[in-house]
Amino acid sequence: MIRFILALALCLVTLPFASQEGWAQQGWPDKPIRVIVPLPAGSAVDVVGRLIMTKLGERLGQIMVVENRAGASGALASEAIAKAAPDGYTLGMATSTTHVTTAILNAKLPYDPVKDFAPVALIGLVPYTLAVAPKLPANNLKELLALAKAKPKMLSYSSVGNASQAYLATELMSTMAGVELNHVPYRTSSQAILDLAEGRIDITFGLLATMLPLLKEGRIRALAVTTEKRTEDIPDVPTMAEAGLPGFEASLWFAVVAPAALPPALLTRLNREINAILTEPEVRRVLAAQAITVELRTPEALRELIRVDIEKWRAIALKAGVKPE
Numbered sequence: 001m002i003r004f005i006l007a008l009a010l011c012l013v014t015l016p017f018a019s020q021e022g023w024a025q026q027g028w029p030d031k032p033i034r035v036i037v038p039l040p041a042g043s044a045v046d047v048v049g050r051l052i053m054t055k056l057g058e059r060l061g062q063i064m065v066v067e068n069r070a071g072a073s074g075a076l077a078s079e080a081i082a083k084a085a086p087d088g089y090t091l092g093m094a095t096s097t098t099h100v101t102t103a104i105l106n107a108k109l110p111y112d113p114v115k116d117f118a119p120v121a122l123i124g125l126v127p128y129t130l131a132v133a134p135k136l137p138a139n140n141l142k143e144l145l146a147l148a149k150a151k152p153k154m155l156s157y158s159s160v161g162n163a164s165q166a167y168l169a170t171e172l173m174s175t176m177a178g179v180e181l182n183h184v185p186y187r188t189s190s191q192a193i194l195d196l197a198e199g200r201i202d203i204t205f206g207l208l209a210t211m212l213p214l215l216k217e218g219r220i221r222a223l224a225v226t227t228e229k230r231t232e233d234i235p236d237v238p239t240m241a242e243a244g245l246p247g248f249e250a251s252l253w254f255a256v257v258a259p260a261a262l263p264p265a266l267l268t269r270l271n272r273e274i275n276a277i278l279t280e281p282e283v284r285r286v287l288a289a290q291a292i293t294v295e296l297r298t299p300e301a302l303r304e305l306i307r308v309d310i311e312k313w314r315a316i317a318l319k320a321g322v323k324p325e
Contacts (some may be wrong), residue, residue, distance in 0.1 A: 038074030074098030
């Protein structure tokens with residue numbers, strides 16, 4: 001009897017500690033969930049984030065409050081996510097800009113893109129498209145690179161700055177092909193694409209969803225897409241590898257993240273719910289309109305994607321002589 005009482009007392013002492021996490025999650029979510037988006041309202045990541053989070057709110061039976069916090073190439077929003085309480089009431093949208101290019105090109109970044117986040121779910125990949133001005137006498141990648149070699153630093157290309165993946169994609173192409181181009185930074189990608197159509201810029205790597213209307217109108221010309229496979233939107237356009245640069249790949253990805261130390265049970269549930277949302281035909285139609293190819297991954301696979309991308313693009317930046325600022 002004494003042994004039974006002692007054993008029961010021991011259970012009563014240890015049970016609260018062993019079950020504290022489970023008890024804390026039983027009522028979740030019992031209040032609105034904040035969702036931080038690193039770009040302004042109306043941007044692609046905002047549109048995608050609101051779609052996914054509206055659906056997630058319906059599945060969780062809770063209100064999702066979207067907070068747009070633009071600035072510093074997404075670093076302001078990412079810092080806010082990283083420093084929030086890991087209680088399941090703060091989620092955030094992440095991209096390969098906020099967690100890869102900004103991370104490797106900002107020497108004073110206030111967060112670690114791997115250690116300070118719980119990777120919740122990958123939404124999908126967005127191809128960049130290598131496009132040229134219609135006046136440029138290059139109908140394919142090989143002709144473009146031959147022209148660039150014949151005129152070192154004469155052909156211009158645009159990006160929204162050194163912290164953009166479009167900039168690094170151009171540097172990757174230049175390094176792999178052994179050509180030198182003239183960088184012209186822009187404040188917005190939309191203005192850069194318009195200037196490309198007007199012939200003020202020769203080359204750009206732009207997001208397909210943004211460029212598609214001008215491509216269909218014939219105002220700019222697509223030479224290649226940067227993903228490993230061709231895209232359904234422009235199936236006749238080859239990949240960079242098919243066009244002459246084997247091994248070239250550069251994609252913008254969208255994902256959902258949370259603060260590090262998010263309880264495993266919540267991480268698992270959020271991943272399961274979002275992956276289920278991504279299989280819905282309506283959601284896939286909206287994402288396809290943004291040229292997003294859906295990919296379902298576990299949190300561990302998303303973390304590995306971030307880690308591998310950081311290593312890849314850091315090596316490219318170093319090889320191109322791009323230093324963190």
